[in-house]
C-alpha cells in the first residue's frame with residue numbers, strides 16, 4: 001500500500017539540523033516510532049510531499065529549508081516580561097525560571113505557547129518565543145515501517161489511535 005491521503009503512516013526517522021552530517025537531534029526507535037495520519041495537517045506540508053507514494057520498507061532522505069519548516073528566526077520574538085507574572089504567591093520558582101528552560105505560557109488571546117527563558121534579570125525575564133527549530137534547515141532520513149488505511153473514527157478525529165497514537 002502506498003502513502004496517500006487518509007492512510008496511517010508509521011515510520012522511523014532521524015532528524016538532523018543545519019546539515020545532513022550533523023549529529024542526530026531527534027531519533028525514533030522501533031519501540032517508539034512516529035505515527036501520523038497522512039493528509040490531515042498534522043505535520044509540515046513538505047514532510048508529506050517527500051513521503052507521498054512511498055510504501056513499507058522504502059527509505060527516504062530529504063531536507064526542508066527553514067522557511068518551509070518552522071520559519072525564520074525572529075528577533076522580535078525575544079521579549080522582556082515583568083518578573084511578577086512568573087511569580088507564584090510573590091515568589092519566583094528559580095528551578096523553573098532559569099536560562100534554557102522552556103515554560104508553558106499564554107499569549108494575550110489565551111493561546112498556549114512555549115517560551116524559552118533566555119536570561120533572568122533583576123526585574124524582567126528575557127523570553128524567546130521562537131519555535132526551537134526556527135531558522136534551522138531540517139534533514140530527515142529513515143524508513144517507512146508500515147502503511148495502513150485509517151479507520152472511520154481516526155478520519156473523523158483527524159489523528160491516529162492505537163499504541164503510538166492518541167489514547168482517549
Ligand SMILES: [Zn+2]
Pocket residue numbers: 154157159160161166168
Ligand atoms: Zn481521537
